Amino acid sequence: MLYDLIFSLNAVMPLFLLIALGYTLKKREFISGGFVNGGNKFVFYIAMPVNLFRNVYTSDIGDLLDFRFIAFIVGATLVAFFAIWGISAIFIKDKSIIGAFVQGSFRSNFVLLGIPLLTNLAGEAGLNRAALVVTFVLPLFNIFSILVLTANPDSGKKIGPLTIAFAVIKNPFIIGIAIGILMSAIGLQLPIMLNRSTMYLAGMATPLAVICMGAGISFRGFDKKFKFALASSIIKVVVLPILFVGAGYVFGFRGYDLAVLLVLGGAPAAIVTYNMVVQMGGDEYIASQLVVISTLMSAVTLTLFIYTMRIIGLLG
Secondary structure: OHHHHHHHHHHHHHHHHHHHHHHHHHHOOOOOHHHHHHHHHHHHHHHHHHHHHHHHHOOOHHHHOOHHHHHHHHHHHHHHHHHHHHHHHHHOOOHHHHHHHHHHHHOEOHHHHHHHHHHHHHHHHHHHHHHHHHHHOHHHHHHHHHHHHHOOOOOOOOOOHHHHHHHHHOOHHHHHHHHHHHHHHHOOOOOHHHHHHHHHHHHHHHHHHHHHHHHOOOOOOOOOOHHHHHHHHHHHHHHHHHHHHHHHHHOOOOOHHHHHHHHHHHOOEOOHHHHHHHHHOOOHHHHHHHHHHHHHHHHHHHHHHHHHHHHOOOOO
């Protein structure tokens, strides 16, 4: 049991130590807001797409495209989103906060935190499965977030389907994965100098992404709406991972597939949820606080879930 606990801590805590480092560096003005903004752009547009490209490029396409697993993660995301939205519409009287609440409850920080965590848990195998989530679930995050936020009667924002489709197609992660699949399928090899350059860029993705994530965290104090941010965070890091892993087990998934489902369900709310809420006229307080709360909670919940799954034999 001690070995399993150490394994769980080794998988989770290095990432949260980097988050704490990023927060401390920003708090002490060792790094600036400009550095954080630039770092996030670099990770989003270059480092992480290159990381995903390299993983897909060096993988066997037949192993990568597991259509049964793809169908499950897409279906689980659909059910989670509409269930949370439906329940929220019934129980939350203030309709102006539903968009921020729902988006924070279902949209995980899978790219910045989930991919590094799966790499710690399962190495290249975890990164292969992560590429499936990025390709098929990340677009749903964007589409559903826009859908629930535009449903807010006070937002005044209306976005057409063509705009959404274009945003999905031009996503750097999708482009990186698509290029990787194409090059792997036709057997095209990178020249040594490009291979090494992309390797260096890919290696920068995780540490820079997580440090910038920590630097972007900001606690805005308590408010009467704090309970909604707390409830949304509990759904995100406690309820969804239990449901995802439980349903995955029932459907016959085992081993590192369950790890992917755990991280997909249990990773904290994405920082981009706050940015999108601001742009779409949603509740900024709830959006900002659920990012902080869910991130802090997930350090404990992810460790406990991984430890429990190791103890009962769900993770090798």
